[in-house]
Each structure stands twice: as structure tokens, then as C-alpha cells.
Amino acid sequence: FSEPVLVVNQKAKLIELTNEYEVFDQHGNRIGTVTEIGQSALKKAMRFVSSLDQFMTHRLEIRDAYGTPQLVLTRPAKVFKSRVVVSRPDGSEIGEIVQQNVFGKINFAMNANGQQVGAIKAENWRAWNFAIVDHADNEVARITKTWEGLAKTMFTTADNYVLQIHYQLPEPLLSLVVATALTVDTALKQDSRGWN
Numbered sequence: 001f002s003e004p005v006l007v008v009n010q011k012a013k014l015i016e017l018t019n020e021y022e023v024f025d026q027h028g029n030r031i032g033t034v035t036e037i038g039q040s041a042l043k044k045a046m047r048f049v050s051s052l053d054q055f056m057t058h059r060l061e062i063r064d065a066y067g068t069p070q071l072v073l074t075r076p077a078k079v080f081k082s083r084v085v086v087s088r089p090d091g092s093e094i095g096e097i098v099q100q101n102v103f104g105k106i107n108f109a110m111n112a113n114g115q116q117v118g119a120i121k122a123e124n125w126r127a128w129n130f131a132i133v134d135h136a137d138n139e140v141a142r143i144t145k146t147w148e149g150l151a152k153t154m155f156t157t158a159d160n161y162v163l164q165i166h167y168q169l170p171e172p173l174l175s176l177v178v179a180t181a182l183t184v185d186t187a188l189k190q191d192s193r194g195w196n
Contacts, residue, residue, distance in 0.1 A: 001070070001174060003031065006163040010185050023062075023182065030065060034182050037061050037072075061089075062182055071179055082108070086179045094172045097180050110176040117173050120180050128161050130184065132177055134169075141165045141177050143184060161185070 095112030163181035
């Protein structure tokens with residue numbers, strides 16, 4: 001959470017049909033993982049054979065380098081709009097990420113205690129260009145595919161995307177920004193079939 005730059009490897013490692021993504025710092029040190037949890041055998045079988053996936057509830061755990069859960073993200077089975085609930089491992093809710101519009105540019109609001117504290121705006125979905133703003137619409141972070149500061153030998157851009165946090169953010173915005181960035185590929189983009 002104190003890192004200004006996080007690199008998320010999009011190549012999910014399938015561990016018994018469970019998705020796991022790795023998170024690195026800008027120097028290529030592995031500092032965490034995003035792991036799908038609570039998948040039943042039936043759900044895994046269904047997921048394997050169908051695209052009904054998006055109608056099921058998904059849970060992701062963001063863990064640190066030692067495997068200790070830091071955040072839990074729950075995406076309830078959805079009808080039209082994605083919604084991801086962000087909570088601490090003890091179950092206390094931090095806030096939620098809610099899809100703002102179904103057509104056109106995709107925006108997600110970050111809400112906490114009934115108020116909007118920020119948003120993620122897809123400036124160019126295909127190019128993986130997202131601006132993350134606070135409640136006053138000031139950019140506080142950005143998600144991109146490339147970043148000059150990356151150790152080129154460590155990362156091939158095809159498999160990674162980068163979160164740059166512009167300055168130390170207050171809570172709950174920080175947790176929501178990290179949660180949003182780490183799940184933009186799994187929880188938010190999963191049903192992008194019709195969006196590209």
C-alpha cells in the first residue's frame with residue numbers, strides 16, 4: 001500500500017482452475033497476489049464449460065508477499081452493472097466500486113459510507129488507459145500498459161499493466177484505488193466481450 005507503482009501480471013496462473021495474479025513493485029520484486037477464493041468444484045466445472053461465469057458471485061483476495069490477506073473483494077452475481085464490494089479480511093466493509101454506465105465510456109464510481117470518494121475512468125479501454133480521480137475529479141492515479149521506469153528485462157508489457165499512484169492517498173480512497181486497480185482485469189473487465 002505504500003508503493004507508488006504497482007505492476008500487475010495479467011497472466012493468471014491456473015491453480016486447479018483458480019485464478020491467481022501476481023503483483024510486483026517497479027523493480028520486479030513480488031509484493032503480493034490477487035487470488036480467487038471460494039470456488040466450488042461445481043462452479044469450477046461450470047466456469048470451464050460456459051460463459052455463465054459473469055452471473056456468479058466472485059471473491060478475490062488481495063494478499064501481501066507473505067500470503068496474508070489485506071483486502072477481500074466480492075463481486076455479486078450481476079445483471080447489468082458490475083459492482084465490487086471491498087472489505088477488510090475481518091469482514092468490515094471499506095466501500096464499493098460500482099459501474100456507472102453500461103454503454104459508451106466505462107466509468108466506475110468508488111463509494112464509501114454512502115458517498116462517492118473517487119472514480120476510475122476508462123479513457124481508452126483497448127490501450128489500457130485509465131484515470132483514477134478523487135471526489136473532486138482530480139487525477140490521483142493512473143493505470144497504463146507501459147511505464148518508462150520499468151525494468152524492461154523484468155516485464156514484458158503484454159502480460160502486465162501498471163498502477164501509478166501520484167501521491168500518498170488517504171483511506172478509504174487508497175484501499176479502493178488499490179482494489180480497483182488490482183481487479184480491473186478480473187472483476188471489472190471480465191465481461192468486456194461487448195465493450196471492446
